Amino acid sequence: MSSSFHFLFTLPLWLSLILHSTTTTVSQTTAIAPAPPGPTNITKILEKSGQYTILLHLFHMTQIGDQINTQLNNSDQGVTVFAPTDNAFSALKSGSLNSLSDQEKVELVQFHVVPMFLSTSQFQTISNPLRTQAGDTARYKFPLNITTSGNQVNISTGVVDTTVANTIYSDGSLAVYQVDKVLLPMSMFGPPAPAPVPEKESKKSKADAGDDSPASDVGSSNADASGVGSLDRNLYGFVLGVTETIAFIGMFYL
Template sequence: MAISFSISHITLITFFYLLILSSSSSSATTTALNITSILSSFQNLTSFSSLLCSTSVASDLTRRDPITLLAVPNSYLSISPSSDLTRRLPPSSLGDILRYHILLQYFSWTDLLKIPPSGVLVTTLLQTTGRAHSNFGAVNITRNPLTNSITIQSPAPYSPSNATVLSLIKTLPYNITILAVNSLLVPYDFNLMASDTRPPLGLNITKTLIDGHNFNVAASMLFASGVVDEFEADEGGAGITLFVPTDVAFGDLPGNVQLQSLPADKKSVVLKFHVLHSYYPLGSLESIVNPVQPTLATEDNGAGSFTLNISRVNGSLAIDTGIVQASVTQTVFDQNPVAIFGVSKVLLPREIFGKASAGITTKPGNGVAVATVQPPETSPSPVNAPGSSDPASNLSSPSGFHEEIKSDSERYQLQSCIVALCCIGFYVVL
């Protein structure tokens, strides 16, 4: 009887360890994430999934967890500026853009709603490649305490690229969360000229600004918004004249001028407000007959709106918007049919930032007057915009996710515990 008990004891112990090893092995295999398989269940993410595959980023995620993936739905990926990036950039550069959308941290909905208004800095997969300067391979995630809306952007000040979280797509607790965002993010100081598929142009405005060294913020905004294409298309005919704020000018914007919080369409209007639809060398501007000049924004919004007043003040060429008076500081490029001038201030149109007749305040030391009585115009967010194919989502109560999804690894661990308890109970009975 003692021999029988000893054999049973050894057999049970051996069987117990084999089960544990088997369960551990099964659990380990589930850590390999097949991101395209997960995304295949969502028809509104087919284009984004294809980009992950075509750039080999999907294979980078096979053994990478925990992560939070920022996915752009088809309806947002097909419009500017996201569509411009996917069309222009070669696979290598586009791959780094996509790596910037992979956060190396798991965020549940509870985690997102606990983010302080000041934000948290999160490393992305791009940072691990060594191709991002400084900490520009990370993103800053902030939460609006009033609306609980989540915004994601570069940690660099005045970064022109940002995205808003639209909804929760899927979560496998502690392994992966997939969030829908309304735009592709461009890392600050990213090599915008890396494209080998860009069509030939008369003058590459973005490259010209980058070569000017003092216009990196403006160059990034022009590229991210997609309006640079329109500017370059207008090089023919009457030509164009651009007034480009320096990097210092963006840094001097008062705190109550929330340029980055504007919707994409209004950002485009502000950029077009800096462009005259005619070629004016410096001498022509100084002797201009009609000081009130329409801009490209005027053409989109109607005669008499979004005009600039150009005149000489104290021997310098001044540009007045009714809110801001800037001066021309340098000639960046001047060759018919394109003239590009650096200006000391960001030109703020009163149609967006308030009427000049309203009460205004001036930031000490920078001479920028900003309307404070009349609030800026607002427009529907991309989620609620007319014609949007995606339903609106409330961040605080995501639809379709009242139950947490258990990962395969958790199920295997639970199974292992049950089997182990059964074995122990069987051993005690014997």
């Protein structure tokens, strides 16, 4: 009788321990399960760094930030971003950004974006000029040249020269590199492209240059001396000879 009573008395205690152990195991299993990774977001990466307020504003205004995120999640080529700091933008001449049209602001931001992933080691074998999302790499458009010296990565636009100061983010799909100068393209901040010379004017200029040259003068003088001048002397001699002949014959009739 006492054994039955003891069993009935301890049964609730055993049930409580079993339930607690089961609940703990389930909760531990739930806590260990990792959350699925979210899509790569360039905006969040730059916000976390805390010194790219102006670049983020331009990303938002031109909608290029959204374009980069879309490209990252729908393409295998990846993206590389050269990110100027707020100090880099502050070092620009006053009013430089405000003087740009909306389209020029888009092109300026695109000039900092390369439509492929570039690791630091790939900079050593890059082909120049590097094509950015701004497009045309011609001399007076959007040329971007990258060279290396040891571990230093040098960037030149034809207007400014700078270096990669730091790697902000790199995951094999997106690479974000800090630059301490805004990459200013030739088309907006460089010297104007020379106007093409019309073909007729070009030929005329060459002819004028030939007339003024000493060699041309000498040739012209020689031509006069051996050509027209020589003809005049021969004609004068012929006329003189005829006149003398007539005078000689006339002597016999006098």
